Amino acid sequence: MEDFTAKIVNNALNLAFLTRDNAEKFFSELVSNGKMSRDEGQKLFSDFMSKCESETSDMSKKLKGEIAKLIQEFGFVTKKEMIEVNERLRKLESFVNEQAKKAKTE
Secondary structure, X not given: OHHHHHHHHHHHHHHHHHXXXXXXXXXXXXXXXXXXXXXXXXXXXXXXXXXXXXXXXXXXXXXXXXXXXXXXXXXOOXXXXXXXXHHHHHHHHHHHHXXXXXXXXX
8 A cells, every 4th residue: 555655656756747848838838928037937936836846746755644544444554553463474374383392302
């Protein structure tokens, strides 16, 4: 499930990069067409990108929260839980093997 979350976040970041390229072209065209000065274009582009980064960060946090809720709601095992179960299983196997060795020697 963590891979799924990573894919969603990566896709959102890719979209952000596409938005950046498009915004850069858009503001460059406005400057080229004389609709605004170069300084105004750079400031608007900078403000736009700051807003996009903030929104992307907020969306990422919300998305991770929603995915965590879904994981819990559907009863999926988390990676942490799986690691804990595997560790308990290793300890149990070790204990059983020790008991089997003791039983053979008795």
